[in-house]
Amino acid sequence: MTKWFDTNYHHLVPEIGADASFDLARTEFADRVREAAADGYVTRPVVVGPVTLLALSVAAQDAPEGFAPLDVIDRLVPVYVSLLAELKAAGAEWVQLDEPGLVSDNLAVDRDTLVATAGRVYEALAAATDRPEIFVALSYGDSRSAAATLAATGVEAVGLDLVRGILPDLSSVPADVTVVGGVVDGRSIWRTDLDRALASLETLAAGVPGAVAVTTTTSLQHLPHDTALETELDPELVSWLAFADQRVDEVRVLAAGLTQGRATVSAEIQAAQDARARRAAHAGVVDDTIRARVARVTTDDTTRVASGVRDEAQRESLGLPLLPTTTIGSFPQTTEVRRARAANVRGELSDAEYEAALRAEIARVIEVQETAGLDVLVHGEPERNDMVQYFAELLDGFSVTEQGWVQSYGTRCTRPSILWGDVSRPKPMTVALSSYAASLTSKPVKGMLTGPVTILAWSFVRDDLPLGQVADQVALALRDEVQDLEAAGIGIIQVDEPALRELLPLASDDHSAYLAWSTRSFRLATSGVRPSTQIHTHLCYSEFGTVIRAIDDLDADVTSIEAARSRMEVVDDLARVGFSRGVGPGVYDIHSPRVPSAAELASSVSVAAASVPLDKLWINPDCGLKTRGYAEVVPALTRMVDAAREVRSSV
Numbered sequence: 001m002t003k004w005f006d007t008n009y010h011h012l013v014p015e016i017g018a019d020a021s022f023d024l025a026r027t028e029f030a031d032r033v034r035e036a037a038a039d040g041y042v043t044r045p046v047v048v049g050p051v052t053l054l055a056l057s058v059a060a061q062d063a064p065e066g067f068a069p070l071d072v073i074d075r076l077v078p079v080y081v082s083l084l085a086e087l088k089a090a091g092a093e094w095v096q097l098d099e100p101g102l103v104s105d106n107l108a109v110d111r112d113t114l115v116a117t118a119g120r121v122y123e124a125l126a127a128a129t130d131r132p133e134i135f136v137a138l139s140y141g142d143s144r145s146a147a148a149t150l151a152a153t154g155v156e157a158v159g160l161d162l163v164r165g166i167l168p169d170l171s172s173v174p175a176d177v178t179v180v181g182g183v184v185d186g187r188s189i190w191r192t193d194l195d196r197a198l199a200s201l202e203t204l205a206a207g208v209p210g211a212v213a214v215t216t217t218t219s220l221q222h223l224p225h226d227t228a229l230e231t232e233l234d235p236e237l238v239s240w241l242a243f244a245d246q247r248v249d250e251v252r253v254l255a256a257g258l259t260q261g262r263a264t265v266s267a268e269i270q271a272a273q274d275a276r277a278r279r280a281a282h283a284g285v286v287d288d289t290i291r292a293r294v295a296r297v298t299t300d301d302t303t304r305v306a307s308g309v310r311d312e313a314q315r316e317s318l319g320l321p322l323l324p325t326t327t328i329g330s331f332p333q334t335t336e337v338r339r340a341r342a343a344n345v346r347g348e349l350s351d352a353e354y355e356a357a358l359r360a361e362i363a364r365v366i367e368v369q370e371t372a373g374l375d376v377l378v379h380g381e382p383e384r385n386d387m388v389q390y391f392a393e394l395l396d397g398f399s400v401t402e403q404g405w406v407q408s409y410g411t412r413c414t415r416p417s418i419l420w421g422d423v424s425r426p427k428p429m430t431v432a433l434s435s436y437a438a439s440l441t442s443k444p445v446k447g448m449l450t451g452p453v454t455i456l457a458w459s460f461v462r463d464d465l466p467l468g469q470v471a472d473q474v475a476l477a478l479r480d481e482v483q484d485l486e487a488a489g490i491g492i493i494q495v496d497e498p499a500l501r502e503l504l505p506l507a508s509d510d511h512s513a514y515l516a517w518s519t520r521s522f523r524l525a526t527s528g529v530r531p532s533t534q535i536h537t538h539l540c541y542s543e544f545g546t547v548i549r550a551i552d553d554l555d556a557d558v559t560s561i562e563a564a565r566s567r568m569e570v571v572d573d574l575a576r577v578g579f580s581r582g583v584g585p586g587v588y589d590i591h592s593p594r595v596p597s598a599a600e601l602a603s604s605v606s607v608a609a610a611s612v613p614l615d616k617l618w619i620n621p622d623c624g625l626k627t628r629g630y631a632e633v634v635p636a637l638t639r640m641v642d643a644a645r646e647v648r649s650s651v
């Protein structure tokens, strides 16, 4: 499972062998077209295009060295030809093939190869005689390098993302190809500046020989449904927003403006402009104190003393054994904890009673860890509904929706918070519960925070300030929290950045700027502490690729990282870029309910011990234990500690 481009939506990664053969095994695409037709709707089925499908696949484990799934594309094309015929027979007039792979530099195959392959593949698809009209959508990024090639293949329409991308020169596009302008953002929730969007459509229409159509940049799956459902949100904030249903209406308005003239939609254009103006002037959108604080940040604020100096200070202050054992933060979110939270939200459980329930859970988590024999404990995060929303609720500048669910995978959804104003921290957020946990044990307890990049990645973020500046505001709020934790006697503080890789821009030209601001904001959050305070970070979703160097730039003392599923490869990658700090490659996969055997854990710990210098190695699971049950967690952690002790005693 991995994330779909730079979104928080997950997909399963196909594994393809050199001997793969393809078949149209299911008829559900055509069945659904027929079903809709029976109800009187002509639908446009949307299918992942063949090039993107293989570009997102990985070679099966037994595939020969050097094999890439894209090598078998010629075997896949005939299946798409049959699919086209089936869809046509079912009554589809158009089919949409999504090819976002062609706008990404972050895939295993380089973009030029993908575009050249797509040119060939789409000529073959277009040549099929029995098919609907083909619309190739190039979403999620800048489609400049792919658009002209695709438009010359014989397909009937090509779609561009004109929010993320720049308008390419389309003068050579054949006159019978429709260019579809994605000018309504499928990724953000802010009302479209209809004036600007219409202007960009007019420019597009003037530059292409054929017809122009209007659409959203991507599918609407990344947005909640309807702002009208947000009855608890400030109506003023709601009036700045457009969720999926509102996006559809924006598309309709823009199409009318383009075909019937601006005057026909002048009222809608004005309303959109008024909303933007009200938003810009609203209290809290710009806070001069916060802006001034961000402007005063210097390199000193983002730099700690050399890691060697810190190592020594921490060795003295923490006195940890070789191969210290710890966890990533969360413990099982039990039904009781969830129930208590829900009851507290409904007003059936008082704040004091809820707090007592949380403290009882924390005491249990500390006891479980003491019994298992872990060296660095956590409080277990029972108070967190979600690792981002929890902080969004406590920070100024954010609002939380009631119905703003978006699909994460299958039936799983997340409810991103809305970051609409300048961000600050009215009061300490985690100090009381962390201190409580620390008071229950003589072992060190890690403070636990979510990093600035992850907070942005899993929220809907304002579009009127560069992301790097928003990140700095969040980082300063976290910096205050980190310092308050330190002042409360918490000597180890973990700042999670599991989404560091996720926000990596799809175009390689944009990588260095992103990596510069993202790692800087992490350092801004974490560099205000004494050398003796140990900063940890946690990253998951492996496949770090180009961001591997950035892990070093975070300058954390210890990095725990998902590794068990990738057979510890990440450890070698880190060594290759000269990473020399503490590292905790996850020794078992927490995504599975299976409890690893003692032998397996011993073997993972030895593999880790063979690839990381022993004085840098930490022993921990892959990720948080939130989704597991105590029945799995207790034996797994006990065995993990035993395995670490075994290796420890043998050196």
Ligand code: GLN
Residues within 6 Å of the ligand: 328, 329, 330, 381, 387, 448, 496, 498, 538, 539, 540, 623, 624, 625, 626
């Ligand atoms: N500290 C978080 C937890 O343990 C980290 C979660 C994550 O990596 N996504 O749940």
Ligand code: ZN
Residues within 6 Å of the ligand: 328, 498, 538, 539, 540, 541, 562, 622, 623, 624
């Ligand atoms: Zn994780």
